[in-house]
Amino acid sequence: MRKNSTRILKREPKRVISEYLTMSDMFDEFMLIKKGEGLARRTIDEYYINYRYLKEYIGREITAEEMTTELFVGWIEHMIEELDYSPATVNIRVRTNRSFLRYAYDEKGWITEPIHRRFKPIKAPIDNVEALTTDEFRRLIGAMDDSSYVSFRAKVCAFVLLDTMMRVCELVDVKRSNVDLKAMTIRLEAADTKNRVGRYVPLSARTTKILSEYLDETTQFNSDYVFLTYEGEKMSEATVRDNLRVAAQVAKIKDKRVSPHVLRHTGALFYILNGGDPFSLQKILGHTHMNMVRRYVQMTNMDVQNQHSAFSPLNYVFKK
Template sequence: MTLEVALAEFLTHLGLERNASDKTVKSYREDLTQALGFARERLKQGSVAPADWTTRLLRAFVAWLHEQSYAKSTIARRLAAVRSFGKYLCRQGVLQQNPALALRGPRLEKKLPHFLTVADVQKLLAAPDASAWAGSRDRALLETLYSAGLRVSELVGLDLADADLNDGVVVVRGKGKKERLALLGPAAVSAIQAWLPERAALLQRAGADSPAVFLNKDGGRLTARSVGRLLTGYLRLAGLDPRTSPHTLRHSFATHLLDAGADIRGVQELLGHKSLNTTQVYTHVTTQRLQDSYRKAHPRS
């Protein structure tokens, strides 16, 4: 078996058995296709055999990525993909040992997530003109993003059947198609309830039928790209940081909860994080803010 054939099987395994999202499978495909392309060129062969997949070859691949001036984060992702592929090949009996385990990735700088202050979030949520159908929808979706701490893919994937507005909960399908319950505050519930009659009228005008909560002008499901575009407009309108993305509202949700004393494991569950380490980055944000305040205010700091 060539590693090109093994890659096709690995990608199928990710999608069907591991429930990886299409985006995750696409990333693995791109990363590993590049690694195999490098190997073929270096070995001057039409395909890569398991015996060719050595630590020495993979070390040369990582060095080449550095020479091509790839970002450290990209190199780390490529290396993680190669490690996962090696682990799979060992489980399948194609390799005896994973040659990627001996490789060290680049040291990544810890970037603290960008977030909005509570006052800035209030400005943003007030920006849509809720008297128009599009503004009513946009107010509801921004309130939902912030109130529930959703990923934008989770937001646009919401169906009416997923929402229980009486109890203020929604069923969310997150990474790896895992389901979790997310909470909606009174402001988000109220905004969605105001949007629903507009949504029904829109479907009637468009002669369309859709289970999605958030719709475009033609009655179809709103896309993640559309949410990004409309957010850009409201940021400009509210005079807020243009670096803000839909994911910033998720960062803001977590940071504000921890600032207010929420339990980190509860926040982890609400965010749908598999590992507590992923959630802990937000504790660094709140700690840094405390330190900044201390340095500014304490007479002996």
């Protein structure tokens, strides 16, 4: 190294490969670090779930010496070619495990190969996200009978999910104190959101009305939470999904999956189609970046010429 150089060279981590150190041993220590970072419960669960998928592929416990680049790249190929998973699904499973591998190599020096440098998310094409049509959504809510508490609750959930575009994990955590019917908003607490940032989501007059009716009906339960089981307990995400699935069967929506996430996509698409701007949509969705919002804009296939005729910069300059 040159005497006058001010460059600081990064020291390679000390390799402590041990025949007694298994991949699960490494992962357990890695997760202690992640939990110490204060990540949301859902994020921690995602690390464990994706690691379980990796372990199922490998089929047995392996040592540090058996952790090779070929093994992990082979898992990606297996998911794409044999399981026919979408790029989005593959990337979700790769992301958290890649973080683990980076820690094992860079921070601890447990493994000899920088596996994370080749074990990367694959490039996903900008495909259309799955969404319902207006007719399909009408049929969905039409299949929900107001005379039944469970069915009426499912309808309220469908309205709120589509209108606010919140995630199902955010929906089940909404408390009565978070709902402001006069302001027509719901406050999502930071602890209950995916990115740990609180936000307000607006409600339409139609959703406010049906939600108000539901709140009146469930006052007797004396629960802090809005969406409750028939016994007055906090509703689970699985129950929301199951209610939508059953309603979709009744509505004879066979060619599409009907889920809370599909309603989130559908709401975002309808918002753009109805003239909403991408920046306010980004704020409502709680997205840090515009990448996903761009997909909704691309899906609308809007007539660019007509849009330009209406909103040309020169029209603004020379407006009467």
